[in-house]
Structure formats: C-alpha cells, structure tokens
Amino acid sequence: MRNINEDTITAAVLESLADTPSPRLKEVMSALVRHLHDLAREVKLTEQEWMQGIEFLTATGQKCTDKRQEFILLSDTLGLSMLTVALNHSKSAQATEATVFGPFHVPGAPVLPLGSDIANGAKGEPLFVDATVRGTDGKPVAGAVVDVWEADAEGLYDLQRTDLDHPEGRAVFHADGEGRLHFKAVTPVAYPIPTDGPVGTMLEATRRHPWRPAHVHFIVQAPGYETLITHVFKDGDAYLDSDAVFGVRSSLIGDFQSHPAGVAPDGSTQAGPFHTLRFDFVLEPAARQG
Template identity: 50%
Template sequence: MLTEQVVASFENTPNPRLRALMQSLVRHLHAFVRETEPTEAEWMTAIRFLTETGKMCDDVVRQEFILLSDTLGVSMLVDAINHRYATGATETTVFGPFYMEGMPERTFGENMAHTPGEPVVVRGRVLTIDGAPITDAVLDVWQTAQNGMYSGQDTQQPHGNLRGRYRTDAEGRYAITTILPVSYPIPTDGPVGKMLDATGRHPWRPAHLHFMIEAPGYRTLVTHLFDESDPYLKSDAVFGVKPSLMVEYRQRDAHDQLARQFELSGPYREATYDFTLDRG
C-alpha cells in the first residue's frame, strides 16, 4: 500500500521525534486525500495557495503562515495542548503574526501611543501563583492603532508606536498609558483573506492588547487582554478569546489622582488586571 511505503521510508530517521512526526503526517495527509478525493486541478490550487502564503511572509512584520494557522484554529489547539494542566497561572492565547523584537524600553506608566485615540491607563500586578509580587518582570506590549493596523505593518505610523517593554516595580506593579484598543480585521490581502472570503467567514478580531511577560525562573506568558464590551468576542476570527482575559475599561475623571500621576489632561479610561506566572 502506498501510504505504508511512504511511512516506511522515514523509518531510519535518526531523531525519533522527527520520525514520529513525519510518519504521522503522511498517514493523516493520505487519509485526508482518500476521504476528499481532490481532482488534479484542486490539488494544484492547494499547491498555489501554499506557495502564495509563503510569498506573503517576511522576516520583520508579516507572517501569513501564522495567520493561516490562527484562522484554522491550529494555533489555539497547540496553545491548549502545551498549557493543558491547570496551575492557577493566567491563561495563554495566540501569539499573533505582528510581534516585533527590540521595541522601546518604557518607564512606569509611560504613554506608548504616538497616534490619536481615547486615552487609557492599564495597570495591575504580576504575581506568583502564591500571590507574591514578581519584581522586574518584563511586559512586552503591542496593539493596533485606531485604523486597525500595527506599527511596522502600517509604514505611516512612527517606529515603536503602540509598542513597548515595561517593567514591574518592587511590589510587582505595572502601569501602561496607551489608547483604547479597537476591533480590527486581520489582513485580507493575501491567501488567508481569500480563504475567509470563499468560505463566508468574517476577518474581525475583538479589541485587545497583546502581552508577552517574562521573568527569570518563570514560564513566559503570551496572552491578550480583551475589551469585555466588544461585539466580536464570540466570533473571533482566530478563536483566541478566553473569558478570564476580558477586562472592563471604566470611565475616569480628568482631574483625579491617577490622571495627575500620568499627566492626562482630559477624561480617560482605566482597566486593571493582575497577571499570574507559573514557575519555569
């Protein structure tokens, strides 16, 4: 049988994990082909789709294969498998295709927004599972501008706009000044967009902030904070929403103590959230 011939061809793979992956891939891929019986034209369409997906990737901003994985639910499935054991730590979610390394180091409460939007202060603590503060944890944060695009993706935005690396203080506290995140469509100008259009799916993600939080001795946390009032929470195009990651953006007065502390001259919103890290 052809399938077993191909499986056997990987039998001498030195790395046992690679051998298992390749043999399982062949079995499942062949099973898919037998079940669906694609025409040769459909098979070539699939090859072109994957080719075009690769062409839409670059080393800095755009990663169409991550986007494809996200929209097929594979990213969240991998996330669930790798974080299947309940520990009390903050839940994880998808990394997303628009992270950028080397973004500006920000001071406590510094404003990372250089484009217009409704002012927001996001603050809280980074804690151990036992509730102890974690000092000098790094919170790498990124979000879209009001036009629904990330800096780097949108070349008109200043470098580092709505991105930054914050650190917790001696009591584990962090504070970020930014703008209210907005719902936005994932990029639809590539193969993933064509797939969504052909299958009648919308491309929208609910408003969120991305976080990657690191501290020595702890597992790196990759997660989002979602606006609990967003209309796309139940139909996120990448299936990334978890109820524990929703926050309320409360209206605050222009002249209160927090506004003075972070030099906000008008009304603003505030969201609070405590992150909990698992031991590495």
C-alpha cells in the same frame, strides 16, 4: 518500490522514513503522511484541487515579509495556533491563561520607564493601565519583564504603516519590587486581520468574517516562571464570541472602565474621554513545564 498504487503508497512512504535519525521527527513526519493521505482518500482529492492547494500555500509564503507573517495568520484562522497553545500550556486554575501570539510582535521594542506613554503618537482614546504580576502562591514577581503591543484607533499596528519610522503602541517594561507596572496606551478597538492575501481569500470563500475583538497583547517573563503569552480583551466587544482566530478566554476579558474628561490616574488632565484597566497576571512556576 515498484507498482505502487493507492492502497500501498502510504505504507511505502512510511517505510522510507524508517531511518530518520530523530525519533520525534520520524513521529511527526509519519503522522503527517498518514493524515494527508487519509484526507486525500476521504475527499477523493482531484489533481486540480491539489494544485490549487499548492498554489495557495505558495501564495501564502510569497505574502510573508519581515513585517508580516501570513502563515501565522493561516495557522490562527484555522485554529491550529490556539490548539497548540492549549496543548502546550496547561495551567493551574489560579494562573492566567495563554492565548495566540499573533503576527505583529516585534522583538527589541523600546524599554521604557514605568508610567510611560507607549502610544508614541498612535491615535486613540487614552488608556491608563495598572497591572500586577504575581505567582500562583500570591507573591509578587519583582522585576518581571512585560512586553506590550497593540493596534491604534484605526485597528492598525505600527508595522502596517509604511509612513512610520518609529515604534508606536509597543514597549517593554520592568515591574517594580512589588510586581506592579503602569503605563499609558490607547484604548483598543476591534479590527479585521489583513484580508489582502491568501488568508483573506480563504475567509471570503468560507463566508467567515475577519474580525478580532479589541485587545492588548502581553508577554510576561520572569526567572523561575513559565513565560506567559496572552491578551487582555475589552469587555462588551461585539466579536468576543466570534474571534477570527479563536483566541478569547473568559478569564482574559478585562474591565476597561470609561471616564469623562478630567483628571487621569497619572495626575494629568485629559481634555476628552479616557479609559482605565486594572489587571493581574498570575504566572505558573516553571517547574510545571513539560
């Protein structure tokens, strides 16, 4: 490998990968090298620009903690997260569409009985959710496990609040024998993704806004079905057509109906306005995976 130049270096690097034991790793690494080298050639990348890129990626890693994943934010805002979702979760027309996972999920959220209030102190107008889980054949999926999480009325997830010692706005439910579940939450609001790190710098430099439309996150799982990772978006939100992470699908826009103070679906009397949401989750059979 002597006298490598700009015309021969790509082939030399690809040759160095020839003995990679994993065919899939070899395929991915080879494509990565080809595309990176093509990028450098296309834009005539300078050494200073490449160093800025390295510093940007370094800062992205340094911003990551056990409560924040800046690389997921970067992937989301570059559309790569949604592209991989689309590539890997092709569904039949009847099934609920998937969308981005986001950086604020926490495994091990509290398992609560149906009808519980997941807010647990989070601020916001009450939201009463009534949902069903069924398969594409229309049959209910009894006992489906539904993981729910959302931001509060200030657009913040509990992970973003340093003064909390308990979960807010997140829980896990088990659907009943008819595939139904219901719970109380807070009505979601639009919020900006965190902009105090490298991703925020990138958005500002490219004159992009950081806003996400109001939504509630869901993961729905059941034996024999493909796991569904999705959102339900609030109809009428100003950012439905310019989501910073490109995650909106028309089929995922829910009708969050507004109600004046009065009796809520759970029989409680609400002193102020509240919302209700009715939504059906339709799971793809696992046999369609792969």
